[in-house]
Amino acid sequence: MTQTTGGADVLTTQAMVVLNDRPVVPLTPALSQALSECESTNRILQLVTPTTSRLTIPLRASRTHWLVHDGNGYYEGLTGRPMQWSGTAFVPDPDARDYAPTYRTPPTAPAxxxxxxxxxxxxxxxxxxxxxxxxxxxxxxxxxxxxxxxxxxxxxxxxxxxxxxxxxxxxxxxxxxxxxxxxxxxxxxxxxxxxxxxxxxxxxxxxxxxxxxxxxxxxxxxxxxxxxxxxxxxxxxxxxxxxxxxxxxxxxxxxxxxxxxxxxxxxxxxxxxxxxxxxxxxxxxxxxxxxxxxxxxxxxxxxxxxxxxxxxxxxx
Incomplete structure (x- = not known):
């Protein structure tokens, strides 16, 4: 992994990883620029948040790959699929047999x-x-x-x-x-x-x-x-x-x-x-x-x- 001096926290040949712990994460100019850089370098933008974060519609609709850290590990925020770090990017956990436990908990507010x-x-x-x-x-x-x-x-x-x-x-x-x-x-x-x-x-x-x-x-x-x-x-x-x-x-x-x-x-x-x-x-x-x-x-x-x-x- 390579530490970066720009908006990314980790940069590899396959992924740009950005950490964000805001309660609501929007499609900011920085994230938009990161998406453009990933497209031009054939990388995927992987956004990592805690379980308390929520995404806005424009960010969810973008090509950003949302990962959530819940204390037990990582999972996809939109699907609940458990993930793990491969050394170059977050990938599906081959040993997982169910959705991440936090993904299966009730929403924090009435839906x-x-x-x-x-x-x-x-x-x-x-x-x-x-x-x-x-x-x-x-x-x-x-x-x-x-x-x-x-x-x-x-x-x-x-x-x-x-x-x-x-x-x-x-x-x-x-x-x-x-x-x-x-x-x-x-x-x-x-x-x-x-x-x-x-x-x-x-x-x-x-x-x-x-x-x-x-x-x-x-x-x-x-x-x-x-x-x-x-x-x-x-x-x-x-x-x-x-x-x-x-x-x-x-x-x-x-x-x-x-x-x-x-x-x-x-x-x-x-x-x-x-x-x-x-x-x-x-x-x-x-x-x-x-x-x-x-x-x-x-x-x-x-x-x-x-x-x-x-x-x-x-x-x-």
């Missing part, structure tokens, strides 16, 4: 639910970006976004113009948007050029909204909300799911439960497959079909999601 909407859209070269996220935040929280940035805490007040400029000119394709409402809301968006001969920008955004354990997410209202979104801002696909978790949108290194699907919207008009409830959404020139998958509380319905994707891929 609510997180409504997760992942959508795709295509934009022409002159279109402003971020409008889909702004519209969905208004519909689901009653307020527009508060700010945006490449790292946390976000430094920029919400401005579609500045957001678009950064998305099209920055070397980083991922942007973070936070809500202004008292209801927690956060989006991570990835932008990339459309494949020639098409011109413009492809967008993939995941918007997460937090709800306490005594609140009901607007599951039954989602088709009408997606219809309102697509009336002004067409999308090519949207997947809605519900995930047990903290309403503040941070993640503990403990098991909180499995996500479950709600529905999938796909561009076009479909008559199948059999056994799926469908609803026509969107304007006539950009129609969507909403497929109901489940109630958001039944993980076994992910099989319906897979069956639907298989059908859609085979449909001309």
């Amino acid at each position: 609510g639910s997180q409504l997760v909407l992942t959508f795709q859209a295509r934009h022409n070269p002159t279109a402003p970006l971020g409008a889909h996220t702004e519209k969905l935040m208004r519909l689901l929280t009653g307020e527009p976004p508060k700010g945006w940035g490449l790292t946390e805490p976000v430094q920029n007040p919400w401005s579609p113009e500045h957001f678009t400029t950064c998305a099209t000119n920055s070397t980083s394709s991922r942007l973070i948007t936070i809500g202004a409402s008292t209801r927690p809301a956060m989006a991570t968006s990835d932008f990339s050029p459309l494949v020639p001969p098409a011109s413009g920008t492809a967008e993939m955004t995941t918007l997460t909204i937090g709800y306490t354990e005594d609140e009901d997410p607007p599951i039954s209202q989602l088709p009408s909300l997606i219809d309102l979104l697509s009336a002004d801002h067409p999308i090519t696909a949207l997947l809605a799911q519900l995930t047990p978790g903290r309403p503040d949108l941070t993640t503990e290194p403990r098991w909180t439960g499995s996500s479950a699907p709600i529905g999938l919207a796909s561009a076009g008009v479909y008559t199948g497959p059999p056994g799926f409830s469908r609803k026509r959404l969107g304007p006539p020139d950009a129609p969507l079909t909403w497929f109901h998958l489940g109630d958001g509380y039944s993980p076994e319905y992910w099989q319906r999601h897979q069956d639907l994707l298989t059908h859609l891929r085979r449909t001309p």
Whole structure:
């Protein structure tokens, strides 16, 4: 192992290891830079925290490998898989036969639910970006976004113009948007050029909204909300799911439960497959079909999601 003079605590040929004991660990500029360095040197960034730390959505969604030290050893914060140090990186413990004991302990705070909407859209070269996220935040929280940035805490007040400029000119394709409402809301968006001969920008955004354990997410209202979104801002696909978790949108290194699907919207008009409830959404020139998958509380319905994707891929 090699001690470093920069942001890393340990540097090897395979990994950059960073220790952090903050209660909430965000995607800071230092960690963002570490991720870039790891990508350019073919290393993995391994973040080591105590069991009392939580990760924000942007850091969890990054390529950071989260390790937790609980006194008995190390385990993956998102899976509970026991890990050990190999001399060059943290690797799975070959002798482990179960999840790490701490991972199986109850969360430190009541788990609510997180409504997760992942959508795709295509934009022409002159279109402003971020409008889909702004519209969905208004519909689901009653307020527009508060700010945006490449790292946390976000430094920029919400401005579609500045957001678009950064998305099209920055070397980083991922942007973070936070809500202004008292209801927690956060989006991570990835932008990339459309494949020639098409011109413009492809967008993939995941918007997460937090709800306490005594609140009901607007599951039954989602088709009408997606219809309102697509009336002004067409999308090519949207997947809605519900995930047990903290309403503040941070993640503990403990098991909180499995996500479950709600529905999938796909561009076009479909008559199948059999056994799926469908609803026509969107304007006539950009129609969507909403497929109901489940109630958001039944993980076994992910099989319906897979069956639907298989059908859609085979449909001309």
